[in-house]
Amino acid sequence: MRPGRVRGLRTGPAVLAATLVLAACSPSGDDGARPGEGAQKGPIVGVSYQALRFPFVAALQRAARARAEVLGVRLLEADAGNDAAVELANVERLLRQGIECLAFEATSLDASAASIEAANSAGVPVVQFNGRANGGRWVTFVGSDQSESGDLLGAWLVDQLRASGTERLRGIYLRGVPGQVTDSARSTALRRRLAREGVSERLEILEQFADYDRGKGQAVTESLLASHPDVAFVVANNDDMILGALEAVEVRGLEGRVALAGVDGLPETLERIAEGRVRATVFQNPEAQGAGAVQACVDHLAGRDLPAEILVPFEIVTGENVGRVAEIARRVYAR
């Protein structure tokens, strides 16, 4: 596995001293670390990641490691590689290694239940984060409601329509993978928002699946721009596809005339937003989720009560707030 370095964190070399002088070194942002109890002899927390080959998951890992370092937690990590069978084998290994809490990012809605049940029968508490499985018992879920991202994307579209001052607007909606849970949630919520605002009829949306893939997002956009030169916007269910669409738009010399918006908040998209080439993205916060999972484990072990869900809100990013969000992204995404 590629060792992920936590770059850009403010902890720096102070980390060694931090176990002694914890107060000096609280990470910026979100809910704030609560150092203290675990300082002398931190608990061992197991983390099962969905697939570290996804940059977003790698970012979750950096955030989890950074928080573990601050809290004096020893992490034992495992990469499921998006395979529920590997995931179960990993979790069984972690349980044998004596973890006291399992921070669990599910690969699958149903198949991952086996891993949670394995932890249940070993008497090890489970904190789910980012991806949630249905089955077994868990302490809390730290993550985002994917419908919220679709809703925010829909709200952005409504704003575009109102700002355009025109009666009708035509655009492209790049979907991810047919039948995939996140894709369905985002799409349903986006449509619902348009219906609620009463603008469904005024937006003519050409919808195509592009598998969350940059190249396919580009190819689909190229073809649709050729047949519909009056396209005014492209929205996508992830940032990779909108970055592909950006390339297609710029090759046709349509920059500035086609408004682009995605979901994720990858560093590259944030740079394009700062440059004014992409209008918006819906930021999904890996720092709050990765750090939050480790924090929830520590809190639970310390006997604190936790809500059933610790929701990490999505946030629409435009030119106005891109600087602040880019700060977070810089901390958790490698460059």
Add this chain to the structure above:
Amino acid sequence: MRFPSRLTVHAARERALAIRALGLYAALALLVLGFALAAPAFRTPENLFLVLRQVSVNGILAVGMTFVVLTAGIDLSVGSLLAVAGLASALFAQQESRAAGVVLALASPLLVGLAGGALNGALVAFSRVSPLIVTLGSLTAYRGFAIWFRVDPVYDLEAWYRELGRFELGPVPLPALVFLATASLAGLVLSRTRFGREVYAVGGNEAAARAAGISVARVKLVVYLISGFCAGLAALVLTARLGAAQSVAGQGFELQAIAAVVVGGTSLFGGRGRVGDTVVGTLLIGVLFNGLVLLNVPSPVQQMLIGAIIVGAVWLDGALRETEA
């Protein structure tokens, strides 16, 4: 069993290929005509060049794949190898445009492709493991390497590099030119050189080729080198076109390339096929994708149609061969 003379076999093979190719051209013509009638935007010359631009990556991979399939081999690793080569190229293309950076950004994907192809070729040629297994292994291993090497995408590439993906010579996009030049060169090698004849001989009957004094191992090694080189070239084109490289790039590209080769009529059993027909096979799939998107047909339906065309092409191939016999 009668043994027909070499000349008769050759003539019959040529005739079968010609009939098969006619069917292929007719299918492409029908498809183009159908889309031209159904979608006005399809008819524009601009869209023709868009199709060429869009098929260039798959086309380059399919040209390399044709060599391998002609020897009755298969190269499943090209998509993974493309990802590694793309990352190498992009990392050099991120740097300032000093001469060394330019040379390395252009040369590194090709060298990575050759290295990956050499490993495949050596294993196929000198071990007794089948090409399917060897390249299934390298498909997994090269992808693993790409992800281990770099999870996060490489972007912010130098302007000159981006221009490679956007440049047009007159109306013709540079990626399309690279594709057509590669295909032309491959066609010449296969039809006009001693090596080309050896490729057909090895695929047609390996034992006979060996008896005729052909170094079967060398021919096999070289076809995987060619396929690897094409994967590197395709990586260069794709990375320049996208303006970024990702370790997840190229997943499933091997199947698209094999589809183009098979639709083009090259036999998976080796010894029979032409690069020119692979180009037509690539275009057929590309036109289908482009036209269906223009008509806003949902992508699951696109997949069903492309799948049907692949099976239909092979079925047609078999049917035509039976009428020959």
